[in-house]
Amino acid sequence: MKRLISALALSTALVSPAFAQETKVIGVSIPAATHGWAGGMNYFAQAAITRLEATYPELDFVLSTASDPSRQVNDIEDMLATRNIDALVVLPFESEPLTGPVQAVADAGVWVTVVDRGLSVEGIEDLYVAGDNPGFGRVSGEYMASQMPDGGDIVVLRGIPTTIDNERVAGFEEAIEGSGINILGMEHGNWNRDTSFTVMQDFLSRHENIDAVWASDDDMAIGVLAAIEAAGRDDIQFVLGGAGMKEMIQRAMEGDSMIPANVTYPPSMIASAIEVTALGMVSQTPVSGEFIIGSVLVTQENAEEFYYPDSPF
């Protein structure tokens, strides 16, 4: 009898802490670091995972980066089949091809957090964390209008033709409506420095006078600045990029008149998503719903808050 009781005591002593510390696995699937913003996102994802693993020993993370949608689907399938994940944080490469596979993960009873790009079917994810693309365009447009109260001629460099790009441009156009700002031309710079450099060279050949440029991204702004510098043109008053690259934030901080401001679209949103998901796994805190991270205007006054010298972006 005594033995039975002690055995029972022993087993509960063994079982209950084990139950409390049951390891939960969180899978994180993101696109590979193939451009500046994605590089920053990879950095923030890794930093968040390192921090959370140290804070919560009961959490395990699986991080995978994919260079195209089909590889990302493979990654997610592997996570479900071999790592037994309890939660999935996914930044879909593209919405359409990822919708089915993520749906399957959700159907298997796994918590799903979708970041930045929504899926094509509503209601799959438990948590949605995203930047505000129409807001990104709107804040940029409002800044342009405030800097050019008498109107003026601008050129616009767009990203890769996607819905993200369309939403941003629509937000921008809406914001400058009636301000007297005239868009001389819009071309796709594909969020790429080299392409933007050549597109800007051609804009400079084509237009005698350009008052300002909405480069809509910091990588593109760098190409634009190089083209302006090489052409020796002094009619352009400023270039507005976006997304918060550290070099650009630094220039705004130092009061560079060509780069007076920036509009955030933080790659660190992946860290927000991972943190909130982890919180949902380790506590009773309700975390489902939508979490939209607004685009903020960065100027010389507040630039310091947005400067991350350790990030590669």
Added chain:
Amino acid sequence: MNTSAKAPRKVSMGVIGPILALILLVIAGALMNSNFLDWNNISNVLARSAFIGIIAVGMTFVITAGGLDLSVGSMAAFIAGLMILVMNTALPVLGVGIPIVLLGMAVALLAGIVAGLLNGILITRLGIEAFIVTLGSMGIYRSLVTWLADGGTLSLDFTLRTFYQPVYYGGIFGVSWPIIVFALVVVVGEVLMRATAFGRHCAAIGSNDQVARYSAVRVARVRLLTYVMLGLLVGVATIMYVPRLGSASSATGLLWELEAIAAVIVGGTVLKGGFGRVWGTVIGVLILTLIGNILNLTDFVSPYLNGAIQGAIIILAVILQRGRKPGL
């Protein structure tokens, strides 16, 4: 039957086709925008053609000898990244000046030669398909540059970049260095292709490597040399590329391999090998660059369709020059 009678006509069509397309493009450009023939615009177009152009000259030899290299874009990105790293590291020791620029250039040329040699050895000594080898090295170099840059961008030290910049933007008599280097590479390439045993051997190997082998051509060595030469030229292109924006990231040189191959084919070189034309490649490069330039100078077509227009013109240029060939 009367192929002998048709032969000169076929050749002349192949010669005229790309030139005709180029002339038509220039006329269209001049009609659409008055700044098109402005020296600034011409100079921009020529200078930006130089990267793909220099690489495409090397690619002409590789393709003529029946090979292919898909790794050149990634290779350029990797070499640019390596060059920036070495120059930044050497900066405290050497300081800003000519020696450090020369060091950077030496690194680029050496890395290009080694990369070309690796591709070439795998292809010629181990007998692996060029397509497979270079598909593999394409992935390797692209990953390496992403890794070197830690997923972000490698940037040349600012003062160093300012010092080095004239290599892209400067020049003599208003002709910038990339244009001059491109012209020199073309002249040397044309002479090599037309007037040397190496050029003839490339064509012989490309048209039939068995026959070439029986004719005492050292097939493996010539093929290896074409890849080394292409690697060296990728190094040369990178030397011109780095001072432009002073940075390298994993998005550098994306799809350059396809642009270079397209330029070679538009210029009249046969994709299966056996016949190559360096000056044709130059026209091919100019055609491809001009299309982009003209589309940026007008609002004539939706920017969504730029790629389609470029694709259509590539196909059209090849149809123009093959017009007289039987449809096989």
